[in-house]
Amino acid sequence: MAQKIRDKGRDVVLRHVEEPGARFLNWLGFSPNMITVFGFIVVIGSAAAISLGHLTYGGVIFLAGSFLDMFDGSLARLTNRVTLFGGVLDSLFDRLGEMVLYLGLAMYGVRINPGERDLVLYFALLIIALGASQCVSYLRAKGEALNIYTRGGLMTRPERVILLSLGLLLGDGIMVWILGVIAVLSIWTLYTRVVIIRQEIHGSE
Template sequence: MTSASRAESLTFREAYKLLVKPSEGPVSKRLNRHISIRITLFLIKHRIAPSPTGMSIISFLTGLASGASFALGWPLMGGLLAQLASILDGCDGEIARLTGRVSKRGGIIDAVLDRVADAAIITGLALYALCLGQPPSWLRPYWPAWPLPWSYLVLFLLILSLSGSFSVSYFSAISRALASYQPKRFIGTRDVRLFIVMLAGLTCFFLPWASTIYMAFLSLITWAEVANCLGQAAKLRE
């Protein structure tokens, strides 16, 4: 645990080695942490860092703004805000560890707010797909109304994405509580999911119908992660 005075003198490399965990997702390691740690060090060195819970709330509000942007038909803004929320989500834990303010209460608040923000972002993307993501005219002959219309497909993908996201988080929490172990992640970590949402926003700015494809991809990777977690649970001896 590093005190606030010690944190003010840390370099980026020192903070990176101290804060980044081997279990973190690829986007977090290669992109998010390189930005979030610099933000955290700047806030601490200038003594303007909010509390860890305050930073969790800022990340949460950014996620809500992302979902609202998608719902209002602004995919580019929605995608960029989703990635910003993902980056800021790392700052709360960094501030807590560097200033010695780690707490169970803060961890619980952060986890709950993350789930609500995820739901808002995915729902916003689904609303965008429902309203503006209809298939282009050249694709419609290849999409028969059977068995479900396009809107039903989007709603089905929304349910899959939300349930998969919540299932992964629930499995991680209950694994730590009951089996005292942290499952190894495969591909459906939160940093990867929100990075895909950012790509969806960038793509949908030019091709609105691609939103449904990204919804399908989100569903695929989240349930692949669920399958990965269940596979690890099946190998437990107790």
């Protein structure tokens, strides 16, 4: 059910946002790889703002970078420049972008210096959220390498982007809860993808 809703929303965004945006970026002379790299640079700016304690500014910049990241694939298809290397580059910078953002959140946690117990909880959730998120993405890539569809789950990249943006825009008080939700749902998504891959592998034997 969740996957059907996600796919329908994805189709709407593709038709009404990504494709018109890709045509505009093509008119400006951007290449897909330029968009990928520039989006990553914007996320670095977001992480820098967060590390300095400017969560709201960081959230706005992060949203801008994530919005820009939507267009590299559509631009590649529009200009017939879909390449294996472009796909690898896009996935790599997506992972690096998340890593940099969490680094900014870690530096922010040190800067605000809450009580020792709260700081331990904050960092524990941050590390679990980052690690589980990366494993979710890894299982998708591994599944695709095995010709197994593994894009399902409650916490994929779009959901993580939305929740992190929400936490940054709403401020300090809610971020630890956002990290907790990402951590728990990423672990659940990780479990569901492992089950899917296991079933598909055993079913083909």
